[in-house]
Amino acid sequence: MAQSNSRLVQQQSDFALALAKLLIEAGKNDKTVTLGEVLRPSILARWYARIGIGIAASQHSKNLAVDLRLYVEGVYQTKTPDYRWLGERWERLDKRARWGGRFMKPDGNHFEFINP
Helix, strand or coil: CCHHHHHHHHHHHHHHHHHHHHHHHHHHCCCEEEECCCCCCHHHHHHHHHHCCCCCCCHHHHCCEEEEEEEECCEECCCHHHHHHHHHHHHHHCCCEEEHHHCCCCCCCEEEECCC
C-alpha cells in the first residue's frame, strides 16, 4: 500500500471514530441524528460545483465528510443554528474536525476532517 493511500485510510478511520463519538454523545443528550450523504463520487462533486450546491474538492469525495440529519420532535432541521450544539462538539473532538456552520456560505449539517 502506498504511503499516501495508507495515510488517507488512517484519516478515514480517525474520521469514522470521531463521528461515532459525536453520534454517541448526541444520543446521550437526547438528540435524534441520522446519516445523510457520506461518500460523494468525484464526478458528482464536480457537477454539484457547476450547479452551485457544492465544491469540486469536497471532502466527501475522500470519505472524510458527512452530512448529518438532525430531528427535533420528528421534524428535520434545516437551519445552521439548529446544528450549533453538534458543530461545537465536533470541533472539540479532533484538531482536524471542521464544522460547515462556520463556512463562508454556512452548511450547518456538514461535518468533515481537513489536513491540519
